[in-house]
Structures are given as C-alpha cells and as structure tokens.
Amino acid sequence: MFDNLQDKLEGAFKVLKGQGSITEINVAETMKEIRKALLDADVNYKTAKAFTDEVKQKALGQHVLTAVSPGQLLTKIMNDELTALMGGNVDELNVKANPTVILIAGLNGAGKTTFSGKLALHLKSHKHKKPLLVAGDVYRPAAIDQLEVLAGQVGADVYTNRESTDPVKIALEGIAHGKQNGNNVIIIDTAGRLTLDDALMNEIAEVKQATQPQEVLFVVDAMTGQDAVNTAKAFNDRLDFTGVVLTKLDGDTRGGAALSIKSVVNKPIKFVGTGEKMDALDVFHPDRMASRILG
C-alpha cells in the first residue's frame, strides 16, 4: 500500500535530513520535492499546494523553538499535517438508532456489494448488531446472488425481491422486513452504473428520500485516484452522503484518493477495504494512515 508515495517522500526528506538547521532555502527545496511526490501520487493540485504551504510555514515557525534535528521536526510536522489532511479524528459510524438504515452507493465495480457483506460482518463482530442486507441492485440478478452468498458467508440476514425492479419499493420492503425480524441495522445495497449519470443519481436520491437513512456511504475504488475524488464530489453534491468507503487500498500504490478526498469533498473516510475477503475491512484511522505513509 502506498509504496510509491513512501519512496518519494523518503527521497524528499533526504534534502533536510543531512542539514544542521532549517533555512528558507532548504525548506523550500524540500517542499518542492514533497509537492512533486504528492502530485505523482495523484493528489489534487490545490490540496498538494495548500498542504506544502502549511508544512513550510510550520517548519519555519517552529525550528527556533525546538532542539530536535530538522529531519525529526519535519517528520513530526508531516505526521500532524497528513493526519489533519485525512480528517484528524476517527469518524465512527452512527448506528445508535434502532433500526439504523445505511444506504450504500457508488459506481459499478467500486466494491459496494463486497463492502455491504464486510460491513455486516464488522457490525456483528464488533458492535454486536443483527444486520439485514437488502439487495437493491435491481438491474443485475448476479448482484442479488452475490449478496445472498456473502450474507451466507458472514451469517447475516438478507432480503431480496426478484419480482420487482423498483429500488424504492424493495428498500421499504426491506426495512419493514428487518423491523419485523428484529434486525437493528439495515444495509441497503443499491445499483451502480459504469459511469456517472443523472438516472443513477435520481434513483439513489429517491431511495434516500424514501428511507431517510442515518448513514449514506459512498463506496469508491482508491486505485482510480483523481477520478475517485471527482466522482465523490459529484455524488456528494447530489446525495450529501455521510462518509466515504475507500476500497482496494491493498492495490493502491499511490494514495492520491486517500489524501485528497476529505479536503475536496469535506466528508470523512469511514472505512477502507484491504482485500477481497470478508474480514478485509478497517475502520479508517487518519493518524495510523499518516504514520504508515511516512514509513
């Protein structure tokens, strides 16, 4: 994960590590290298610029106050700033309501159905919940089959209606079924498209309006970098989602989506997917991710 970014940042740090003190010149040179590393990682240009400006200011402001070496000081500042860039604190999923309704949205292939199964397992194992998975991807019978298989694997209940192609109807039926069945979290998987279009947005907005979910999670493939950020922005403008799920982080060597999404969309990353298996899901911790990026 993020191997390219790690290597490039390490290279950028070398400029300062050998120096006895921080000066305008060596900081400027280091920031240039860090900005290059971030842009190579597919971080949004504005984000990269604002980030390096902030780090530079802090480095120049703090060096007189501390006895640590320039390398150590830069590491500390970078760690703090990367953590802040990715949202600062952990943003916990809101599952207090009974039942809690969670709507899952995103493009086809992003990993919605896989994440729905993973989330059910996470809520069972870590929050002692009794989740219901609702198969709302009405256009692909294979997606309904897939959700049934995953529900079986993680031991969660599932609601399907193969007779209907109305996502709002299925979502409402699913909620009613869950209430009767004693499910305290209802996870509604929705249909995606290959690309963004109005029909998709309208459909998910209708399901949202009808079901009044506590959480709307936008699922996106981290490996798509800036595209992931742009798609997130378009979904958020229309849907006002509550959080992001970054999937396929296990295959993401660059890290651009993870670093830019919060600052561009102003919504927290809540989970990251790190593999195809049902337990390959982590709650997103900005500070741990920052330490990992810095190696």
Ligand code: GDP
């Ligand atoms: P959907 O169309 O959005 O429902 O996407 P799927 O859940 O069907 O996932 C598409 C593909 O991505 C499947 O082959 C999944 O196994 C794979 N996938 C999903 N999440 C992850 C992840 O975190 N890591 C990896 N490596 N693969 C994933």
